Amino acid sequence: MSYRIGIDVGGTNTDAVILDENLMPVAKAKTPTTADVTGGIYRAMSLVLQQGAVDTSKIKYAMLGTTHCTNAVVERKRLNQVAVIRIGLPATGAIKPLTGWPQDIKEAIGNRQYLVGGGHEFDGREIAPLDEQRLREIAREIKGKVDSVAITAVFAPVTNDHEVRAAAIIREELGDIPVSLSHEIGSIGLLERENATVLNASLVDVARTTAESFIAALEREGIKAKVYFGQNDGTLMAVEYAMRYPILTIACGPTNSIRGASFLAKQRNALVVDVGGTTTDVGVLVNGFPRESSVAVEIGGVRTNFRMPDLISIGLGGGTIVRSGDKGITIGPDSVGYRITQEALVFGGDTLTTSDVVTALGKANIGDPEKVKHLAQQTLDHAYKQIIDMAEDVIDRMKTSAEPMPVILVGGGSIILPDELAGASEVIRPEHFDVANAIGAAIAQVSGQIERIFSIDELGREGALKMAKELAIEEAVKAGADPASIEIVEIEDVPLAYLPGNATKIRVKAAGNLLV
Secondary structure, three states: OOEEEEEEEOOOEEEEEEEEOOOOEEEEEEEEOOOOOHHHHHHHHHHHHHHHOOOHHHEEEEEEEOOHHHHHHHHOOOOOOEEEEEEEEOOOOOOOOOOOOOHHHHHHOOOEEEEEEOOEOOOOOEOOOOOHHHHHHHHHHHOOOOOEEEEEEOOOOOOOHHHHHHHHHHHHHHOOOOEEEHHHOOOOOHHHHHHHHHHHHHOHHHHHHHHHHHHHHHHHOOOOOEEEEEOOOOOEEEHHHHHHOHHHHOOHHHHHHHHHHHHHHOOOOEEEEEEOOOOEEEEEEEOOEEOEOOOOEEEOOEEEOOOOEOOEEEOOOOOEEEEEEOOEEEEEEEEOHHHHHHHEHHHOOOEOEHHHHHHHOOOOOOOOHHHHOOOOHHHHHHHHHHHHHHHHHHHHHHOOOOOOEEEEEEOHHHHHOOOOOOOEEEEEOOOOHHHHHHHHHHHOOEEEEEEEEEEHHHHOHHHHHHHHHHHHHHHHHHHOEOHHHOEEEEEEEEEOOOOOOOEEEEEEEEEEOEOO
């Protein structure tokens, strides 16, 4: 028998599970997330191993869904010093790189920006030849001052030649420095793609440190497993891939929950309501994977256009604070978070939370029910109605039609919600719902995705789709998938009427099982 361990770091709790080779849970644990994140991971791992009592030498895979990268951007800490190089002169000079970035994050990454001649038009024609001499000057100027380099060329998703050549020149001058290329990360829009590329470059050391400390924690427990990181599309990537594209770990927590919900409830198309201690995240399952957002997404105040899950988050969780005032009963949005066991009434604290409300109403059994017997029935009824109204409202906002659809409740905080909700054809609360996020990390497949513009006049539609599929499969293999198991799970092609050559934007995702 072989095993796999899955760990997911949430805002309130860090969850861990051990699954056997049939993907059946053997043990699970939940512990408060620590300020440094790593401490909570160690604790969760230690607890689940104690509980599971499995032979650690038989744990073959370890999966981590982590908030390290998200926290680094939000807190402006531990970020790399980045040289931001845009290839596009004489065009693109009107709006400088890092425009619209909050000043504190610009300073945190060094605020080094360079514009270079080169780039392409939307139809693949050169704007100007690549200014290789200027690139070498920049390389000599930044030597010893930066940790990584972000390179963005105009319309690189159409023609990436200048980005690839620029990376080669930078490495010739600076050696083996991490280089992030925009055509590998973002979509068409120049500024948003550049922003995502710069953020990616700023997170390389965070990803490396996280990976090294996770591997060290595993080895300390006698585990020599293959390590994978959770991506924000509900799949996994190998450590080396994660260190190249750390930005793909941002928002992997909610997607792990969505994948875990699909696996536990045996549903491929449904709404997933993931209730933690602080927030409720609602996403949509489409063919077993999270629906992707079609709009630009802000991360730590920076606008980006790389792939992100389509989610709505609201301030409702198991630790959300309930107040009674002049305006009646109000719910949140603030929460006691991981301090719930000290501050909630049922645990002897002095803060009224949603968990206290459902315990007093007899709808859940948390802590000591005797400690909430004094609460007024009217207060409880009003608070509970608001909790349900908030959940039903967010469900309604995520649906694409008026038809009821299945709703899967997961997350430790989902005990605050009832078994019937307006807009739901059925409410499913599967076994192990409280650790669906860690299960989602542990059962996930490995994926690769590409989004490029292809000329149909040159390749023909079938030829373009064939090439896109091959590129996506190649990415999945790079990320750690078994080539024999890879399937195409998503294809989208959009004709671009404003481009010559009968251009079409094609997005393909391929997913496969872990390479044994």
